[in-house]
Structures are given as C-alpha cells and as structure tokens.
Amino acid sequence: MSDVSAEAGSFRDRRGRIFYVGNRVLRTVMPLAVADFDFVRGSGLVNDLVAEQKLVGETLLEPSILAGHGGGAHYVLEHPRLPFISYPYEWSFAALKAAALLHLDIQQAALKKDVTMTDATAYNIQFVGPQPIFIDSLSFQRYTDGEYWAGHRQFCEQFINPLLLRSVNGIPHNAWYRGELEGISAQDLSKLLPWRSRLSWNVLTNVFMQARLQNNSVSTAAIDKAKARKLPRIGYEQILYGLRKWIAGLEPKMDSKTVWQDYASDNSYADEEAQNKRRFVADFTRAVAPKVFLDIGCNSGDYSIVALENGAELAVGFDFDHGALEYGYRRAVGESRNFLPLHLDAANPSPNQGWSQTERKGFQERAKGDAVIGLALIHHLAIAKNLPLKEVILWLVDMAPQGVLEFVPKNDAMVQRLLQMREDLFADYDQDTFEKYLSSCARIVKSENVSASGRILYWFDRG
Amino acid sequence: MVVKKGLQFSAAILACTVLAAPSHAYLDPGTGSIILQSILAGIAVAMGVLRLYWYRLKAFFSGKTSESEQSDSKDAEIRNES
Numbered sequence: 436m437s438d439v440s441a442e443a444g445s446f447r448d449r450r451g452r453i454f455y456v457g458n459r460v461l462r463t464v465m466p467l468a469v470a471d472f473d474f475v476r477g478s479g480l481v482n483d484l485v486a487e488q489k490l491v492g493e494t495l496l497e498p499s500i501l502a503g504h505g506g507g508a509h510y511v512l513e514h515p516r517l518p519f520i521s522y523p524y525e526w527s528f529a530a531l532k533a534a535a536l537l538h539l540d541i542q543q544a545a546l547k548k549d550v551t552m553t554d555a556t557a558y559n560i561q562f563v564g565p566q567p568i569f570i571d572s573l574s575f576q577r578y579t580d581g582e583y584w585a586g587h588r589q590f591c592e593q594f595i596n597p598l599l600l601r602s603v604n605g606i607p608h609n610a611w612y613r614g615e616l617e618g619i620s621a622q623d624l625s626k627l628l629p630w631r632s633r634l635s636w637n638v639l640t641n642v643f644m645q646a647r648l649q650n651n652s653v654s655t656a657a658i659d660k661a662k663a664r665k666l667p668r669i670g671y672e673q674i675l676y677g678l679r680k681w682i683a684g685l686e687p688k689m690d691s692k693t694v695w696q697d698y699a700s701d702n703s704y705a706d707e708e709a710q711n712k713r714r715f716v717a718d719f720t721r722a723v724a725p726k727v728f729l730d731i732g733c734n735s736g737d738y739s740i741v742a743l744e745n746g747a748e749l750a751v752g753f754d755f756d757h758g759a760l761e762y763g764y765r766r767a768v769g770e771s772r773n774f775l776p777l778h779l780d781a782a783n784p785s786p787n788q789g790w791s792q793t794e795r796k797g798f799q800e801r802a803k804g805d806a807v808i809g810l811a812l813i814h815h816l817a818i819a820k821n822l823p824l825k826e827v828i829l830w831l832v833d834m835a836p837q838g839v840l841e842f843v844p845k846n847d848a849m850v851q852r853l854l855q856m857r858e859d860l861f862a863d864y865d866q867d868t869f870e871k872y873l874s875s876c877a878r879i880v881k882s883e884n885v886s887a888s889g890r891i892l893y894w895f896d897r898g
Numbered sequence: 899m900v901v902k903k904g905l906q907f908s909a910a911i912l913a914c915t916v917l918a919a920p921s922h923a924y925l926d927p928g929t930g931s932i933i934l935q936s937i938l939a940g941i942a943v944a945m946g947v948l949r950l951y952w953y954r955l956k957a958f959f960s961g962k963t964s965e966s967e968q969s970d971s972k973d974a975e976i977r978n979e980s
Contacts, residue, residue, distance in 0.1 A: 554925045588931035621930065640934060649930025661933040669946055670939025 439504045443793035448553065451508070451573045454501060460516050461501060462493070463508035464573065471576040472510065478548040481572065489541060490569045491515065491561075512572065518727050519751050520801055523557040523593065524613035525777040525785060527760040528601050528687045529768075530567070531608065534560040535594035537567040539679040542584075546672060551578040555586030557593040557618070558795075564749060564773035565764055581665025584674060588649075591641050592618030595678070598685050599624060599642065603632050605688035607757045609778045616789055621646035637681045687761060697758070711885035712810060713741050715892045716839060720745040723837050725805030727751065731781065731831060732812030736763040739774045747806070753779035781812075781830075782820045799833075807831060807838035810892070814843040817864055818853045824863055825872045832876050836898040842869045847888040866891065 442453035450468035454461045464472050475481060484490035493512040501511050523531055534557055542552055552574050559571040584590075596619035597608030604627060611619055625646040632638045720728065720742040726749065730739040733752025743750050754760055754776060763776035779785075784798035809831045817824045831840060843850055845864060870893075873879060877897035884891050 583927060583932055583935050585925050585927045587935060588928035589925060591931070640938065644937075645928075645930040645934050647930070648933045649928055653929060653933065657933065658929050661929075661936040664936045664939075666935050666939045667943055670935070670942040673942035673945070674935065674938055 439501065441504075443791065444558070444789065444795060446790070446794075448571075448573060450553075454504060456500070458516060460514045461496070462512040462514060462572065463498075463501060463506070464510035464512065466507065466509045468573060469509045472573070474577045475550050475575040478550055480545055480548045480550050480575065484541060484544065484569070488566065488568065489537060490572065491517070493572050514570070514572070517561050517563065517568075517570070518749050519562075519775070520796070521562060521751075521775065521777050522613075522785065522795055523560075523597070523618075524609050524616075525779070526562075526609075527757070527764045527776060527778065528598065528607070529761055529764045530562065530565070530775075531557070531594065532598055532682060532685060533565070533768075534562075534567045535590075535598065535682050536679060537569060538590065538594065539675055539682070541569055543672070543675050543679070545575060546578060546668070546675070549578045550575050551582065551584070552576075552586055555590035555593065562775050564775055565767040581667065583666045584671060587674070588621075588645070589618075590678075591645065592620055594618075595641055595682065596621065596624045598682065599628065599632075599638065601687045602685045603628055603638075603688065605690070607778075609757075613785065613788075616795065621649060637677070641678075687757075708886040708890065709737075711883065712738065712841075712892065715883055715885065715894070716741045716808060716810075717745045719808075719837075719839050719894050720747050720806065723806045725835070725837075727804040727806075729753070729802060729804035729807040729834055731779070731807060731809045731834070732815070733759075733763065733776055734811075735759045735766060736772075736774050736776055738808060738810055739763075739776075740770075740772055742806075742808075743772055743774060748773065750774045751804070752776040753781075753802075755780055781816055782822060802834050804835040805837070807835035808840070810839065810841045811843065811849070813840060813869075814847075814850050814853065814864075818850060818861055821860075824861075824868065825875075828869070828872045829876055832873070832895060832897055837880075837894070837896045840873065840893050840895065841885075842866055842891045842893065844889045844891075847886075847890060869893075 438457050440455050442455065445453040449465065450471075451463045451465050454463065481490065481493070485492050491514050493514055496511045496513050498508050498511045501508060523534070526534065537560060538555060538557075545551060553576055554571075554574055559569060559574060560567050561570050562568070597612055600606050600608050600611065600619060608619070621642050625643050628638065628642060633643055716738050724746045725742070726747075728739065728742045728747035728750045730736070730742070730750055730752040733739055733750075733754050734756070736750070736752050739747075739750035739752050750773065752763060752774060754763070755778070757778070760776045760778055763774065766772070767774040767776070779798065784802075785795070787793060787795070787797040787800070789795045813824070813827055813831075816822045816827045828840065831838065844866060845851075845854070845859075845861075866889075870879065873893055873895055877895035879893055880896050881894040882891055
C-alpha cells in the first residue's frame with residue numbers, strides 16, 4: 436500500500452501507533468500489548484465507553500492491511516476519523532475541565548473492571564463539538580492489585596495545574612501550555628500560587644507537597660520505601676474520587692467587572708446590521724452545506740450557531756478573547772450545539788511543534804474546512820496588528836473553498852477607534868483594494884452592504 | 899484510640915505489602931507523585947477504618963448490625979470523603 440503514513444505524534448507508547456491509509460485512521464497493536472488488549476476488551480469496558488460516546492469507536496481489521504508498515508502488529512484497528520483535531524493549549528478553561536473530568540470518569544469506570552490507564556495525557560482527548568472524547572484505545576491495561584496511578588503526575592501537569600493557574604491566579608493556561616507542551620509542573624506552579632492557596636487540602640497535596648517531594652533532596656531510602664508499598668485499591672479510588680469532586684468545582688477567576696452575560700449578544704436580534712449578517716450567513720450556509728464550518732473571530736459563536744441552524748454539521752470557532760471562548764463553550768454545552776470555540780491569536784497561530792516539529796501540527800495545517808467566515812475580523816488584523824491586508828485575505832481564503840469575509844470601511848466607528856491613537860499608515864485599506872485582493876484568489880459570488888457605515892459582506896468561491 | 903487503631907491497621911496493610919509487579923508502563927510516574935500517593939493512600943485507609951468504627955457506633959445506637967449498616971452505605975464508603 437503506497438499511501439500509508441505514520442502519525443508523527445504517535446510514538447511514545449511502543450505498544451502500538453497510528454497510521455493513515457488515505458483518509459482512514461488505523462492503529463496497530465503490537466505483540467507487547469496483546470495480553471492487556473484482550474483482557475480489556477474481555478472486560479466489556481471498551482464497549483461500554485464507546486456506547487457512552489466517551490471513547491472513540493474501533494473495528495478489528497486483518498493485520499495484513501498494514502503489511503510492510505505495521506512492523507509485526509498483532510492486531511490492526513480502524514477508528515472513525517474525527518472532523519477536527521485541537522490541542523489543550525487551544526481549549527478554553529471549561530473545555531480543559533471537561534477533558535479532565537472525562538479522564539477521571541474513564542479511570543473510575545476502568546478500575547471497576549480491573550483496568551487501569553497507562554498515562555493521563557490531555558492530548559489523548561479530542562472534542563466533537565463541545566463533547567470531549569478519549570481517543571487512545573491502547574491507554575488501558577490490566578490492573579495489578581496495589582499498583583500506583585502511573586499517570587498521576589501527568590494528570591496534575593496537563594490538567595490540574597493549568598486549571599489552577601486560571602482558577603487561582605486568573606492567568607489563562609493557553610500560552611504557557613503551548614510553550615511547555617507537556618503542561619505545567621508542580622515546581623513551577625508552586626512558586627506562583629499565593630500562600631493562602633495552601634489552605635486547600637487538594638492544592639497543598641497535589642501542588643506543594645508533590646513539588647517538594649519531587650525535589651531531588653528526597654532521599655533514595657524514602658523513594659525505595661514508597662516504591663515498596665502498594666497503593667490499596669480503596670486509596671486509588673479515593674484519590675480519583677477526591678480529584679473529580681475538586682475539579683468539578685473549579686471555576687476561572689473572574690475580573691470583578693466581567694460577567695458571562697457581557698458576552699451575550701443581547702442586541703443582535705434587534706440590530707438591523709446583525710440581522711442582515713445573520714441572513715447572509717444563513718443563505719450562504721444553506722447553499723454550501725458544509726461539514727466543517729470555520730468561524731475565525733467567532734466571539735461567543737453567534738454566526739456559528741446561525742450556520743449550525745442552517746445545515747452546517749460542525750462549527751469550529753476561533754477567538755483571541757478568553758472570556759468569549761468561555762461563554763461560547765458554556766453556551767454550546769447548554770444549548771447542545773455542535774460548536775467548539777478555540778483560542779487563536781491570528782497574528783501568532785499554533786505552530787508545528789514538539790519532537791521533530793511534527794508531533795503537534797500547526798493551525799494552518801489543521802484549519803481546513805468546507806466553509807470559512809471572517810466577520811468583524813479583518814480590520815483588527817490589518818489595522819490593529821499591522822498585518823498586510825492581502826496576506827490576511829489569502830490566509831482566510833486558504834482555509835476553505837468557500838466563505839464569507841467582511842470588509843469594515845475606515846469611516847466605521849470601530850476602525851476609527853483603532854486609529855484614534857495612531858497614525859493612519861494604511862493607504863491600501865479601502866473597498867476597491869479589498870475587492871481586488873479577494874478577486875485575485877477567488878471569485879466573488881455575492882456581496883451585500885449590511886450597515887449604514889458601509890460594512891460589506893463578500894461571499895467568495897475559489898473552487 | 900480509634901484513630902490510633904486505624905493508623906495501626908493502615909500501617910499494617912502498608913507494611914505487609916511487597917513490590918508491585920511492574921507493568922508495561924512507558925511513563926515515569928515521578929518520585930513526588932509516588933510518595934504523595936503512598937501518603938494519600940495511608941490517609942484514605944485510615945479514613946476507611948474510622949468510617950468502619952463510625953458505622954459500628956451508629957449501629958450500636960440504632961440497634962442495626964454494623965454489617966447491614968455497612969452494606970447499606972457501601973457506595974457511600976468511597977464517596978463520602980474526598
């Protein structure tokens with residue numbers, strides 16, 4: 436088979452790895468993992484979790500399908516392909532929390548069936564709309580009586596500590612997580628948390644005590660003594676239960692002035708401009724019927740929801756504002772919308788990074804949809820961030836064969852505000868040039884003036 | 899005294915354990931995490947023992963047998979404390 440490629444991010448666990456054959460997602464199970472694999476499937480855990488949509492589905496295939504590529508795989512599984520891949524450094528606080536709770540739910544369910552998990556990495560969780568789903572079906576192994584929770588430290592670094600950074604210090608986890616990739620260490624976080632946070636038993640033990648004990652000054656004898664003990668099952672269950680209860684209660688620290696309702700678009704239904712935009716996006720979506728709809732500068736997801744109501748299957752939104760993402764995620768969960776808002780600084784999107792710079796893929800490689808919209812966005816990039824207008828348009832048009840972009844003229848109050856304190860260096864920022872740049876890479880299907888200030892929506896098609 | 903007995907019991911459980919068989923773990927769990935878990939486990943076991951005595955005490959006053967009290971609250975056994 437010629438079009439087989441190995442997933443670059445799937446190399447840590449030698450018990451199997453992911454391959455792509457065309458559009459299909461296959462997973463090898465190496466002989467090393469077979470005993471655990473058979474035990475875990477025999478326990479019924481995998482079937483239960485798949486039925487509850489907590490774990491990605493799997494079908495056993497003939498291992499010969501990967502002949503020459505699988506390296507002696509005992510089994511080959513096929514998983515359904517997920518519509519969009521995102522990383523924890525792009526998730527909102529509420530999404531990271533939902534992922535943490537899913538991990539603990541799976542651990543608790545697994546332990547009841549004498550199964551435990553080999554790791555606790557957040558990268559094993561993906562989102563379908565706002566719903567987290569576990570994707571590594573080889574993370575399970577037979578539980579040995581008395582064994583420690585091998586993934587505890589990883590769970591702290593990849594879930595708890597980033598959540599605490601926002602919850603206690605009010606700092607969003609995204610930038611730090613993107614820098615470290617493996618999360619935030621207890622040692623680093625313990626230097627940052629205020630002294631009073633020690634009053635929380637969970638923070639005291641999981642952050643401060645762990646940081647202290649991880650310290651090299653712990654004697655080898657103490658380590659040997661701990662290793663020689665077992666973790667009784669009741670202790671394991673207690674730790675999982677305690678963490679779940681604690682994490683379920685964590686909330687982002689709020690600026691006293693911010694309330695979620697500020698993000699609710701309370702005037703959008705009355706506002707004529709917003710009405711026009713909604714109608715335009717609705718017509719566009721009905722015509723294109725996109726599976727994956729990308730909403731760049733989504734705010735709390737108003738137009739993504741319009742798209743979902745008009746035939747889009749999944750809307751993935753991107754925004755810079757952490758509050759908007761938080762509100763958007765809660766709204767998607769609350770209204771059962773297939774919408775996932777993610778963090779994006781358009782001037783500095785997620786890069787290709789990790790081992791060999793291929794382990795975690797950059798935004799540009801993943802942000803491919805059937806439709807894209809960029810409403811009330813381009814002036815922020817071209818004027819507030821000084822990005823070249825032509826490049827911004829090309830960047831957006833590259834994401835999907837069809838889309839809607841909004842041009843906001845210089846006389847608009849928003850643009851005037853951006854230019855208030857600075858010199859206007861943007862000679863090419865006008866409607867004619869905008870149309871010229873857009874026409875150079877796509878056909879303009881339709882355009883409409885949607886506001887008194889002359890905001891214009893362009894429906895493009897580069898197909 | 900109950901606390902002392904509980905701790906003795908949990909210490910006994912911990913003391914009579916031997917090395918757990920290493921599984922195919924590819925992840926380094928970290929010394930901090932392991933020592934912490936052994937401490938937390940000790941506390942969890944002590945709490946479990948305390949709860950056992952608590953049920954016995956309740957059973958003594960309510961007239962129910964401690965066994966039936968315990969099975970009534972088997973689920974609560976893990977869930978009551980965090």
